[in-house]
Amino acid sequence: MIRVGIIGSTGYAGGELVRLLMNHRKAEILWYGSRSYIDKKYSEVYQNMFRIVEDICRDDDLEKLADQVDVIFTATPQGFLAGLLTEEILSKVKIVDLSADYRIKDVSIYEKWYGIEHKSPQFIPEAVYGLCEINRGLIDAKTRLVANPGCYTTCSILTAYPMVREGLIDTDTLIVDAKSGTSGAGRGAKLPNLFCEVNENMKAYGVASHRHTPEIEEQLGYAGDCKVTISFTPHLVPMNRGILVTEYASLRRKGDGTLPSYEEIKAVYDKYYASEKFVRVLEKGVCPETKWVEGSNYVDINFVIDERTGRIIMMGALDNLVKGAAGQAVQNMNLLFGLKESEGLEFVPCFP
């Protein structure tokens, strides 16, 4: 039984981790960390857990926790883990960090986009970017620190990855228009997240400045072995869960000046995803919908070739709290401990 500690267990991502681990046969949560609710029963914070979780919330003492568990999930604000992580902690316990602290290899980019100083850049090199479908070969029993990807990021990268990897699009033209449900904004009591402000409303935010931008650029840069600079625009949508990305890029024409065909591009997607359990490339003409993946670890992807503009429109959908956060974190945990990668994640999406 893998002993698990969660720091930040009362945010939405933390709560989802708890939900998923309750159904995981080989893991057990020993520590429900929550700075805001210390000594309160966890099931009073999340009433769905009434009579399921009997524990109380505890503080966020990483050092103490490192002695008691096999893996720590940190679903904490930016800078939190970077400020506390030590070699001693890492020598005792594995960490799956759901924050951005170790996602970006170039610390100056991290500091610029996040506007904070990184307190432990020495651990960045060893951190593995835990986008399992791409980096699973790097995650095993020897890995100590996994940087769990962001929600927008996971969706944005996986949707374009095969095209970038195979050099089929001009990455300078890549535009990611992303739409997210409101749980992505967290459980903080802020006016813009009130029901009446979000419901029956839609808006863009963080235009040309959202922090997930450099993370997408870095990872797609590795994929394409080139510098990638994109436009990324997130939007807030009146729904609880779900991210939908619509990505635009100019297709590279073939030697004869024609565009690649649907079949050729489909074959490229299949090359990367046909054997992936959690990535579903849909049938021709079917557009991904967030509802069809809700509650599950799936990413649904498809594309349309626009002959008129020479562009490809790529679409991806996932549940931001599952594949975009807690589900992927569990997937990483499974890899770290040599379990079946889908252990505890075999939920069928819930509809409606």
Next chain:
Amino acid sequence: MIRVGIIGSTGYAGGELVRLLMNHRKAEILWYGSRSYIDKKYSEVYQNMFRIVEDICRDDDLEKLADQVDVIFTATPQGFLAGLLTEEILSKVKIVDLSADYRIKDVSIYEKWYGIEHKSPQFIPEAVYGLCEINRGLIDAKTRLVANPGCYTTCSILTAYPMVREGLIDTDTLIVDAKSGTSGAGRGAKLPNLFCEVNENMKAYGVASHRHTPEIEEQLGYAGDCKVTISFTPHLVPMNRGILVTEYASLRRKGDGTLPSYEEIKAVYDKYYASEKFVRVLEKGVCPETKWVEGSNYVDINFVIDERTGRIIMMGALDNLVKGAAGQAVQNMNLLFGLKESEGLEFVPCFP
């Protein structure tokens, strides 16, 4: 492995049955019946099942199906099963009927409220009303026909049951004000169920005439060993899933003229529900919320004593597609085949 056939697998309740059975380790669906989508891939009707269910939809031939499976779930319109059921079918296969056809023992009441003639009343006596928490003793390997309770009904009955059973309320004063998410209205393409008609809207319907009324009355009548006549008012709420009932009744005063105390009533609820896995009587002062049971088989219940009026206000919440339909059907199946009652139903509620 229990071989399962579903008639009406493409309605919302049918779809939920499929979702639940995908995670059931001892059952396997062999027949996806759907009159509307014969020969269409099931996953084209429910895109969440893409790459999970490969079968195509088939017709609703009960006789043929009876030869091939161990249990048939009928999630069909009223009168459908009553019109087809035969002794021969029942001799071959168990049936869990999610329609109302065999729920009401007095056929004249059925015919009056449903406005149709019952075509096979001879099977009514043997049908067991499958409200598991109350009737589990009647459901076992010898049972052939289970009448799976309605969604409003399950919630309404369980919420008041201990009070009625123990004679603590005056059932003549019982009023059930019920609120339901829109999946209860089914997947038919009808104008009143369009997004723009339901969203940002709320209404009562079927006032003093809803078909679940006599079902609640009959079952509470058995509980209290008396004739029960209630006011039942359903309402449509702009959410996908969830039923909330608020029930009002005058408390019977004790010999000394006082009302029973909170502790006394709590003890009564605990007597019936403390050991029930799927019924959670909440802590004092906590009102049930539909979101806290979403996606799960739980019913959350609580009550408040109103000293000023001498009434008790009882509240119950469940997911209409799970405990209110498919989940309870699976619970019944588990009883029919001697499995652990919660097999395949151990989902933790999904929040948010």
Next chain:
Amino acid sequence: MIRVGIIGSTGYAGGELVRLLMNHRKAEILWYGSRSYIDKKYSEVYQNMFRIVEDICRDDDLEKLADQVDVIFTATPQGFLAGLLTEEILSKVKIVDLSADYRIKDVSIYEKWYGIEHKSPQFIPEAVYGLCEINRGLIDAKTRLVANPGCYTTCSILTAYPMVREGLIDTDTLIVDAKSGTSGAGRGAKLPNLFCEVNENMKAYGVASHRHTPEIEEQLGYAGDCKVTISFTPHLVPMNRGILVTEYASLRRKGDGTLPSYEEIKAVYDKYYASEKFVRVLEKGVCPETKWVEGSNYVDINFVIDERTGRIIMMGALDNLVKGAAGQAVQNMNLLFGLKESEGLEFVPCFP
């Protein structure tokens, strides 16, 4: 031109007052009071007012304001106005108070239900309860202080008023099950009002203890000339606007033991409401829906007689921010200044 000051102009009710008064031809807002946003542009708080309102928010100095305007609307927390009101202020300006401070004649009841001491009970006697359809005769140029009714209250009272007034129901059996959109919870940044907590959710709250209860009881007591004690249960619904009440009461039987007929009761409703512009008694069999009155000052009402239980089920719907708050306040202002009662309120409901 009536000069208007608003204290509390940045709450939802205050914002709605601004919206309505922008379309009122005989009133002009001179003072946008808001303790939270002093010196901030009003249109930065409510972006819908961009280029429509150029003013900045000001403090809540009642005395200063009294010198500058003809009427003050106070959309403020309980106890605020009671703590500041003086004879001098009232001698200079009319006040329409949207809080509960002067709604309840018996100050001990106010203090018990609101849990605060009333600081100026001397003004309670002269305050007129501004439910215009009932009390318009008491509101004119000589009135100084109007207690604008609560949202639940307006809907609950108007729905039952004719029946109580004519003695057709047993008020001891009256139960009000009320459902409200979330704007009724105000614009405070509180966790329970976050989108993800409210959306796809429904719950009761304040069971047997909600502060609107004594207000309904007092007013219906005047109507029926008797002591009225009710059960009142509010519920939170995932929609922005709208209140729906479902009320239950036992009908008084006629001398011959029969229940009054539909036509008899309809005639009673028509007696009180046929000539009311803002109260619409619907056609037989049509249930009120909140969406059909959204954005307007209408209250839609209907009823069903339940022969089986001898009860009447009465239903009412209104927009909590209009007829339940700001619209009624404007209606009162119109009466105070001798304008046409519907001036500035002739909005047609907005659908969908």
Next chain:
Amino acid sequence: MIRVGIIGSTGYAGGELVRLLMNHRKAEILWYGSRSYIDKKYSEVYQNMFRIVEDICRDDDLEKLADQVDVIFTATPQGFLAGLLTEEILSKVKIVDLSADYRIKDVSIYEKWYGIEHKSPQFIPEAVYGLCEINRGLIDAKTRLVANPGCYTTCSILTAYPMVREGLIDTDTLIVDAKSGTSGAGRGAKLPNLFCEVNENMKAYGVASHRHTPEIEEQLGYAGDCKVTISFTPHLVPMNRGILVTEYASLRRKGDGTLPSYEEIKAVYDKYYASEKFVRVLEKGVCPETKWVEGSNYVDINFVIDERTGRIIMMGALDNLVKGAAGQAVQNMNLLFGLKESEGLEFVPCFP
């Protein structure tokens, strides 16, 4: 008093026309055309109009109607008006067509994108494309036929118009990612528009093939005096009303190789819109939100310059049923009859 007839008065756009015209002081509706509800009371179809509209629905006899009214609004399916329009009708009555029949000057493009033959192309040349802010100079008492723009189109064009007109962007790079509330899908009883299918869901549709594409291209082509080919992707959002567009284009660099500054671009927007009542260019840094224009005829617009990519991200928001359909139609009517352009449209947006 302008006498008005509406063909298609029971769709959502038709219903909105009725709502707006009820508050228009110089127009009166004489004919509520609705093929689906002939002889039914209009207020039974739209219960919000109870006691406001007493008329019954009538057929769609254009010829008869032409004799009785001054202007006909046709809120009808594609091809309907084109199939019936005659010189005789146009000689008697003005027509504002909310369908696409006369929007596109090149009939072959119309026939290709709409997949139907155009039955009266002879009237296309005289039809004025009624985007008032751009073409108001072409609409006056002599105009007989106005092609009222589409909802996506109005928003997409107005958002980019100043940039295209002034040649500041490379139109070959223009991408329009549009998001719409569900009322845009109409009131037809279709499964994909059911509450449970739309709620908590988001998807793209009509990718690279939506019919509003050529309309946007044609109008922006006139603006820029060049051939414009764009990528246009509509999305369905779980809200009733509102369109948000996010548009991406590469900025043309200045002679010195630098990008235009915020102030330079703001000046361009102001040049076109500073004196427009219904177009609001927001303050720097404020992103348009659909909720802030709901129920009104406003379009809110803003932009962000992305120095990293050299792109401008332009955003626009409107209410698809008002400025995107009925409001603009009324605005056109006002121009046709020499009224103040904003007559009957001075609604303040409704929030929340």
